[in-house]
Amino acid sequence: xxxxxxxxxxxxxxxxxxxxxxxxxxxxxxxxxxxxxxxxxxxxxxxxxxxxxxxxxxxxxxxxxxxxxxxxxxxxxxxxxxxxxxxxxxxxxxxxxxxxxxxxxxxxxxxxxxxxxxxxxxxxxxxxxxxxxxxxxxxxxxxxxxxxxxxxxxxxxxxxxxxxxxxxxxxxxxxxxxxxxxxxxxxxxxxxxxxxxxxxxxxxxxxxxxxxxxxxxxxxxxxxxxxxxxxxxxxxxxxxxxxxxxxxxxxxxxxxxxxxxxxxxxxxxxxxxxxxxxxxxxxxxxxxxxxxxxxxxxxxxxxxxxxxxxxxxxxxxxxxxxxxxxxxxxxxxxxxxxxxxxxxxxxxxxxxxxxxxxxxxxxxxxxxxxxxxxxxxxxxxxxxxxxxxxxxxxxxxxxxxxxxxxxxxxxxxxxxxxxxxxxx
Numbered sequence: 001x002x003x004x005x006x007x008x009x010x011x012x013x014x015x016x017x018x019x020x021x022x023x024x025x026x027x028x029x030x031x032x033x034x035x036x037x038x039x040x041x042x043x044x045x046x047x048x049x050x051x052x053x054x055x056x057x058x059x060x061x062x063x064x065x066x067x068x069x070x071x072x073x074x075x076x077x078x079x080x081x082x083x084x085x086x087x088x089x090x091x092x093x094x095x096x097x098x099x100x101x102x103x104x105x106x107x108x109x110x111x112x113x114x115x116x117x118x119x120x121x122x123x124x125x126x127x128x129x130x131x132x133x134x135x136x137x138x139x140x141x142x143x144x145x146x147x148x149x150x151x152x153x154x155x156x157x158x159x160x161x162x163x164x165x166x167x168x169x170x171x172x173x174x175x176x177x178x179x180x181x182x183x184x185x186x187x188x189x190x191x192x193x194x195x196x197x198x199x200x201x202x203x204x205x206x207x208x209x210x211x212x213x214x215x216x217x218x219x220x221x222x223x224x225x226x227x228x229x230x231x232x233x234x235x236x237x238x239x240x241x242x243x244x245x246x247x248x249x250x251x252x253x254x255x256x257x258x259x260x261x262x263x264x265x266x267x268x269x270x271x272x273x274x275x276x277x278x279x280x281x282x283x284x285x286x287x288x289x290x291x292x293x294x295x296x297x298x299x300x301x302x303x304x305x306x307x308x309x310x311x312x313x314x315x316x317x318x319x320x321x322x323x324x325x326x327x328x329x330x331x332x333x334x335x336x337x338x339x340x341x342x343x344x345x346x347x348x349x350x351x352x353x354x355x356x357x358x359x360x361x362x363x364x365x366x367x368x369x370x371x372x373x374x375x376x377x378x379x380x381x382x383x384x385x386x387x388x389x390x391x392x393x394x395x396x397x398x399x400x401x402x403x404x405x406x407x408x409x410x411x412x413x414x415x416x417x418x419x420x421x422x423x424x
Contacts, residue, residue, distance in 0.1 A: 013212055014059055015042070016136035018066055020114035026070055028117050029169045035135060037069035038062075109223050111136060112188075116176040119187035123165050130155055131162035132191045137213070139198065146203040146399055147194055149363040181229045188224065189238055189294070192217050196242050200249070201259075201403075208259050208402035209249060218242045236285035237294035243278030244301035247271040259406040263310035275305045296325040315345035332364045336373055348380035368397040372407050379411065 015038060022034045041062045045054075055061045118132040129148060133139040141159075145152045176184065199213030221239050224230035251265040282298050300321045307313040322338035335354060343351025352374075364370050375390035391411050398404035 013138075013216070014062065015138045016114075017111050018063060019135055020110040021063070022066060022070055023114055023117070024110050025067075026074065027169070028114070028166050030070070030074065031135065031166050032163055033073050034066075034070055037066045037073065040069050041066035109220065112220050112223050113176065115188050115191055115220070116180060116184050117166075117169075118162070119184035119191070120165065120169075121183060123162050124158070125187065126150075127158040127162040127165075128187050129191060129194065130158040131166075133194060134159055137191075137195050137198075137216075143198065143203045147198060149367075178229065185224075185230065185232065186234070189234055192221050192224075193238060193241075193294070195220075196245070200245055203399055205400050208257060208400065209253060211249065214242070214246055214249070218246065233285045233288050233290040234292045234294055236281050237292055237298050240278045240281035240285055241294055241298040241301055243274050243281060244298060244305050247274035247278060247305060257402070259402050261406065261410055262304065267309070270305065278302070278305070291324075291328065293325055293329040296321050296328060300325075313344070315341055319345055332358075332360055333369070336364075336369060339377070340373060343377055343380070348377045351377045352381065366397065368394045368399065368403065368407065371397060372411065375411055 018038045018041070019031070019034050022037070023031055026034065044065055045058070045062060049055075049058075114136055115132055118136065119128050123131065126148065130144055133144050133147070134141070139147075141152050141155050144150070144155050148155070150158075196214055196217035199210040199215075199217060202208055202210045202213075204210065218239070221235065221242060225235045225239055248265065248270050250271065251267065251269040252260055254260055278298070279302060282295075282302060285295055285298070300318055303314055303318050303321070318341040319338055322334055322341055326334045326338065335358065339351045339354035342354055360370055371390045371394035375387050375394050378390060379387035394407050394411065395404060398407055
C-alpha cells in the first residue's frame with residue numbers, strides 16, 4: 001500500500017476513533033479543537049510518511065501527534081489550564097494504545113461512548129445524526145446530505161448547532177449513565193444503521209461498497225449487544241439485519257467492481273455462516289413484546305437469504321413485512337420498496353397501483369430511486385412515454401457511477417419489454 005493510500009486508509013478507519021479517544025481525555029466540549037488536531041495529524045502523516053515511510057505503529061504515531069496538538073492548543077487558553085493539568089499528561093509514549101481503564105458499567109469502547117455523547121437529548125435528532133456521522137464515522141458533507149435527504153447547506157447548519165451544544169457541555173470522562181444509556185440507545189441504533197447502510201451502498205464516487213464501514217458498524221453493534229443495558233430486542237434485530245446483508249456482499253459486485261442485481265447474484269457466493277449468525281440474532285430479537293423497524297427489515301433480509309432463487313422468494317411475506325414497516329416507521333421509501341415487492345408477487349400493474357392517490361414529497365420525487373422504480377414498472381407495463389421520461393430522470397439523478405451503471409443494466413430490461421410491446 002502506498003503512503004497516500006495508507007493515509008487515506010487511516011483517515012477513513014481511525015479518524016473517528018482518534019476523535020473519540022481524545023474527547024474522552026479532554027472533554028467533548030473541546031471537540032472542534034480535537035477535530036482540528038486529528039486533521040493536522042493526518043496531514044503531517046502524509047508529509048512525513050511520504051519522505052521516510054510509515055512508522056511501525058501508524059495508529060500510535062497519529063495519536064501522539066494529535067494529542068500533542070490538542071495539549072498545545074489548550075495550553076494557550078488560560079481558562080483551560082486546570083483541565084490540561086488534569087488530562088494533559090496522557091500522551092502516548094509507546095507504540096501501544098493507552099486507553100484509561102473503564103469502570104465495570106461503562107461502555108468498553110471510546111467510539112461507542114462518544115456515540116452516546118453525540119445523542120444528547122439537548123441536540124436535535126437530525127443534528128445528532130449529522131454530528132456522529134461527520135465526527136465519528138468520517139462521512140463528508142455530501143455523503144451525509146445524500147443519506148439524510150438534506151441539502152449540504154442544511155447539513156452545515158445542523159453540524160454547527162450540534163457542536164455549539166457540545167461546547168457548553170461540562171467536562172466528563174466517564175461513560176453514559178444508566179438513564180442516558182436508556183434514553184439514547186435508540187438514537188445510537190439509528191447511527192449504526194446509517195453507518196452500515198453507507199458501507200453496504202456507498203455514496204462515494206470511487207467505490208460502490210465500503211466494507212470497512214459495514215465491519216465497523218457490526219463491531220460497534222456487537223459491543224453494544226454485549227453490554228448489559230444494550231441487550232435489547234432492537235439491538236439484536238439490528239445485528240441480525242447487518243449479518244444477513246453482510247452475508248451477500250461478495251455476490252453484490254462483479255469483477256470490475258460494479259453492482260450486481262439481486263436476481264442475478266450467484267447465491268453460492270453468499271456466506272452461509274453469516275446467514276446462520278443473522279438468523280440466530282433474529283431469534284434472540286423475538287423475545288419480548290418489542291417489534292421495531294429493525295425486526296421488519298431483518299425479516300425481509302431473511303426471506304431473501306432463505307429463498308432458493310429470486311423467483312422462489314416468498315414475495316407475499318416480503319410485502320407483508322414492508323406493510324408492517326410502513327406502520328412502525330412511516331416513510332415513502334418503505335412504500336416504494338413495497339411496490340417493488342408487490343410487482344414481483346402480483347405483477348408490475350399491481351406494483352404501480354400501490355402509488356394510487358400518493359403524492360411523493362419533493363425529496364423523493366427528485367430522487368433516482370423514485371424515478372428508477374417508476375421507469376421499471378412503467379416499462380414492464382408497456383407505458384413507453386412514461387418509462388422513457390423516468391429513465392432519463394433516474395440516470396440524471398443517480399449519485400454515483402456504480403448506481404448509474406446498475407440502473408442502466410436494470411432499465412435495459414424494461415426497454416426490451418417496451419420493444420416487445422411495440423412489435424406486437
